[in-house]
Amino acid sequence: MLVSRILRLSRHRRSVSGCRWFLPQCHRHDHFFILPSSSGDSALKVFGCREAYTWSLPTLYAPRRNIHHQGSSMVEDDQLDPFSLVADELSRIATRLRAMVVAEVPKLTSAAEYFFKTGAEGKRFRPAVLLLMATALNVRIPQPTSVSIGDRSAAEAELRFRQQRLAEITEMIHVASLLHDDVLDDADTRRGIGSVNFVMGNKVAVLAGDFLISRACVALAALNNWEVLTLMSAVAKDLITGETMQMTSTADQHYSMDYYMQKTYYKTASLLSHGCKSIAILADHTAEVALLAFEYGRNLGLAFQLIDDVLDFTGTSTSLGKGSLSDIRHGIITAPILYAMEEFPQLRAVLDQGLDKPENIEVALEYLGKSNGIQRARELAAKHAYLAVSAINSLPETEDEEVRKSRRALVDLTQIVLTRNK
Amino acid sequence: MLVSRILRLSRHRRSVSGCRWFLPQCHRHDHFFILPSSSGDSALKVFGCREAYTWSLPTLYAPRRNIHHQGSSMVEDDQLDPFSLVADELSRIATRLRAMVVAEVPKLTSAAEYFFKTGAEGKRFRPAVLLLMATALNVRIPQPTSVSIGDRSAAEAELRFRQQRLAEITEMIHVASLLHDDVLDDADTRRGIGSVNFVMGNKVAVLAGDFLISRACVALAALNNWEVLTLMSAVAKDLITGETMQMTSTADQHYSMDYYMQKTYYKTASLLSHGCKSIAILADHTAEVALLAFEYGRNLGLAFQLIDDVLDFTGTSTSLGKGSLSDIRHGIITAPILYAMEEFPQLRAVLDQGLDKPENIEVALEYLGKSNGIQRARELAAKHAYLAVSAINSLPETEDEEVRKSRRALVDLTQIVLTRNK
Numbered sequence: 056m057l058v059s060r061i062l063r064l065s066r067h068r069r070s071v072s073g074c075r076w077f078l079p080q081c082h083r084h085d086h087f088f089i090l091p092s093s094s095g096d097s098a099l100k101v102f103g104c105r106e107a108y109t110w111s112l113p114t115l116y117a118p119r120r121n122i123h124h125q126g127s128s129m130v131e132d133d134q135l136d137p138f139s140l141v142a143d144e145l146s147r148i149a150t151r152l153r154a155m156v157v158a159e160v161p162k163l164t165s166a167a168e169y170f171f172k173t174g175a176e177g178k179r180f181r182p183a184v185l186l187l188m189a190t191a192l193n194v195r196i197p198q199p200t201s202v203s204i205g206d207r208s209a210a211e212a213e214l215r216f217r218q219q220r221l222a223e224i225t226e227m228i229h230v231a232s233l234l235h236d237d238v239l240d241d242a243d244t245r246r247g248i249g250s251v252n253f254v255m256g257n258k259v260a261v262l263a264g265d266f267l268i269s270r271a272c273v274a275l276a277a278l279n280n281w282e283v284l285t286l287m288s289a290v291a292k293d294l295i296t297g298e299t300m301q302m303t304s305t306a307d308q309h310y311s312m313d314y315y316m317q318k319t320y321y322k323t324a325s326l327l328s329h330g331c332k333s334i335a336i337l338a339d340h341t342a343e344v345a346l347l348a349f350e351y352g353r354n355l356g357l358a359f360q361l362i363d364d365v366l367d368f369t370g371t372s373t374s375l376g377k378g379s380l381s382d383i384r385h386g387i388i389t390a391p392i393l394y395a396m397e398e399f400p401q402l403r404a405v406l407d408q409g410l411d412k413p414e415n416i417e418v419a420l421e422y423l424g425k426s427n428g429i430q431r432a433r434e435l436a437a438k439h440a441y442l443a444v445s446a447i448n449s450l451p452e453t454e455d456e457e458v459r460k461s462r463r464a465l466v467d468l469t470q471i472v473l474t475r476n477k
Numbered sequence: 478m479l480v481s482r483i484l485r486l487s488r489h490r491r492s493v494s495g496c497r498w499f500l501p502q503c504h505r506h507d508h509f510f511i512l513p514s515s516s517g518d519s520a521l522k523v524f525g526c527r528e529a530y531t532w533s534l535p536t537l538y539a540p541r542r543n544i545h546h547q548g549s550s551m552v553e554d555d556q557l558d559p560f561s562l563v564a565d566e567l568s569r570i571a572t573r574l575r576a577m578v579v580a581e582v583p584k585l586t587s588a589a590e591y592f593f594k595t596g597a598e599g600k601r602f603r604p605a606v607l608l609l610m611a612t613a614l615n616v617r618i619p620q621p622t623s624v625s626i627g628d629r630s631a632a633e634a635e636l637r638f639r640q641q642r643l644a645e646i647t648e649m650i651h652v653a654s655l656l657h658d659d660v661l662d663d664a665d666t667r668r669g670i671g672s673v674n675f676v677m678g679n680k681v682a683v684l685a686g687d688f689l690i691s692r693a694c695v696a697l698a699a700l701n702n703w704e705v706l707t708l709m710s711a712v713a714k715d716l717i718t719g720e721t722m723q724m725t726s727t728a729d730q731h732y733s734m735d736y737y738m739q740k741t742y743y744k745t746a747s748l749l750s751h752g753c754k755s756i757a758i759l760a761d762h763t764a765e766v767a768l769l770a771f772e773y774g775r776n777l778g779l780a781f782q783l784i785d786d787v788l789d790f791t792g793t794s795t796s797l798g799k800g801s802l803s804d805i806r807h808g809i810i811t812a813p814i815l816y817a818m819e820e821f822p823q824l825r826a827v828l829d830q831g832l833d834k835p836e837n838i839e840v841a842l843e844y845l846g847k848s849n850g851i852q853r854a855r856e857l858a859a860k861h862a863y864l865a866v867s868a869i870n871s872l873p874e875t876e877d878e879e880v881r882k883s884r885r886a887l888v889d890l891t892q893i894v895l896t897r898n899k
Contacts, residue, residue: 299684
């Protein structure tokens with residue numbers, strides 16, 4: 056099994072230089088301890104998450120590591136902002152995407168401005184992960200000032216260019232799915248800003264999404280790599296499958312943690328996992344390295360979504376009811392509630408009565424508050440963050456400082472994902 | 478200029494054997510006469526259609542040619558049903574498309590059933606045109622019973638297979654655009670059947686459309702022909718551009734015949750024209766032949782849409798107000814009204830007051846009834862049908878009976894498009 060394989064690998068490799076947390080073995084520290092479940096590998100099964108995890112929360116909540124937000128990136132006092140390593144490339148990608156929309160369908164300019172110019176936070180998370188992964192797998196960013204452009208550096212520049220296109224493609228797919236999700240859910244707002252369909256109408260949202268999908272497909276075809284095309288087209292199917300799973304489910308599926316995790320993989324983690332794997336494939340890495348890249352993306356994506364689900368209840372604070380409660384109000388049951396149901400089976404009867412009634416939401420929140428639902432959801436996120444870090448630690452060793460820096464950035468990203476508060 | 482070139486070519490070629498109308502030279506017949514405008518080539522300018530066309534309506538309205546509908550195809554008493562030539566392939570395409578959706582996203586089965594199984598009329602028009610074009614350009618349908626499968630027939634079979642995939646792709650793109658149009662327009666019905674978004678919700682419509690777009694892109698990439706990929710991706714852009722043109726226009730654009738024709742090209746004719754051209758390119762035809770294929774598709778598409786716009790006013794009868802009046806009720810101004818405005822400039826003031834008021838629609842219909850708007854829109858459609866036939870007549874001569882039969886079918890299709898009543 057893949058996860059256990061990663062763990063076995065990680066136990067025999069030293070951790071990335073500069074990685075200050077999540078060493079692969081059990082250890083304890085004032086601000087940081089991870090205790091793998093006594094049930095061993097089985098506790099790491101990604102789609103079978105009913106086990107009582109015994110992971111405690113790592114350094115993330117330690118007071119000395121004060122994390123704050125700065126512009127579109129998140130910075131920790133004593134560490135390099137992971138986004139800064141690829142900031143120039145991210146900026147160029149956003150500019151290219153905007154220019155493409157404006158040039159090809161001028162009437163969608165407003166939508167392009169909205170998504171690629173206003174710099175709403177988190178919009179470039181996926182390309183950042185892919186570009187960091189590209190460097191983490193030994194591929195250097197070409198130096199424009201380099202004086203000796205031999206065959207090798209030309210090939211490296213060409214590869215980096217292709218990987219940048221892939222990063223761009225993931226952003227296009229992501230933004231298209233946001234646009235269409237907004238239409239689907241009739242969402243009035245996204246992250247506090249009026250959603251594009253609310254501001255500009257459903258028409259613009261559907262058309263802009265369609266445009267991005269079709270351009271992403273053409274860009275993928277231009278990469279001329281059948282394996283990458285197949286992987287990334289699987290993402291499109293997964294996004295759609297995840298949405299249909301959310302849309303139509305039996306009562307048992309609705310309350311199933313397995314079903315929830317599978318849906319979460321399809322909706323959030325598939326793009327990151329297939330994107331990271333594709334980065335490795337473009338660079339002709341071994342199947343083992345490609346799998347590690349995939350596992351990093353998958354686990355980071357799952358952690359990201361689990362925290363998203365927690366924040367829907369807690370918002371910026373740790374107390375309940377401070378979030379937007381958007382999921383539960385739309386009848387979407389996520390990990391915290393599913394865990395609460397395990398502790399208080401009577402919660403199901405409340406949920407069965409329908410979440411369109413505010414009083415039922417109140418009761419459900421009461422049960423959630425009495426339970427360990429929020430904490431267990433955070434722990435599950437931390438477990439996936441740990442698995443993501445393990446994948447990075449399992450990569451072939453390197454002395455290249457740039458590569459090590461990018462690997463550390465990927466590790467730091469898992470922490471940022473866990474500690475973000477919006 | 479392309480059109481004049483086609484005409485020059487067509488004047489020097491004999492007409493397709495069996496083509497019983499639209500000979501390229503001027504002529505007159507009891508039931509059939511075409512008089513090119515005295516302004517010559519300029520009258521044939523596709524996007525500059527303000528000229529007073531002097532084309533009369535050809536044989537289409539002659540009583541002896543009784544056209545009726547039979548199942549999903551339209552048959553004329555004394556001619557072969559054009560669809561019958563490719564019926565088996567069309568049926569296989571529908572089955573493949575349905576199976577693909579059902580296998581990959583089972584929850585979209587209902588949408589797949591709706592579009593690929595219920596056989597609502599007109600659903601396979603585009604693949605039929607492409608497959609007929611494939612044969613018309615000398616590519617034979619491989620005979621499964623053939624005993625001598627040499628290199629040549631294997632290559633032919635492979636080519637036909639690729640052309641079938643392209644026909645499938647056009648249907649996917651078309652259905653996806655229907656699905657998303659329904660969401661955009663909030664249309665309750667499409668062709669009298671409850672639209673998929675009305676029956677199954679916006680979610681299914683958007684997702685099913687997204688699925689088809691992404692699969693169409695992958696299928697296109699699999700054809701591994703960069704020129705075809707570029708052409709077909711232009712279609713996606715055109716569909717979106719056409720929709721945005723309809724969505725946002727200045728007052729002058731709103732009442733401009735040029736703008737209307739350009740939008741019509743993007744929304745309807747682009748898919749057929751690029752599809753037909755791609756069929757030629759897959760078969761390695763000359764640029765001249767590819768251009769003729771393109772012109773056939775473009776003019777057929779324009780004729781198709783012009784008649785669609787007429788039918789919105791007349792429905793199955795020739796009298797006004799028998800159609801669904803869906804366009805005008807949505808504030809969409811089409812050719813009949815634009816022509817009526819040329820005769821009665823005071824109509825513009827009525828339109829300016831807004832078509833959300835039923836009394837304004839009544840007044841607009843009165844003006845339309847007094848004008849030659851309907852007739853002139855039909856004449857414009859007939860002109861484009863003529864240009865489509867001219868393109869077929871300009872193809873390199875052939876003695877191959879199968880090829881000639883397909884060319885005749887394409888010619889007959891133009892007539893069917895003009896005389897359809899739904």
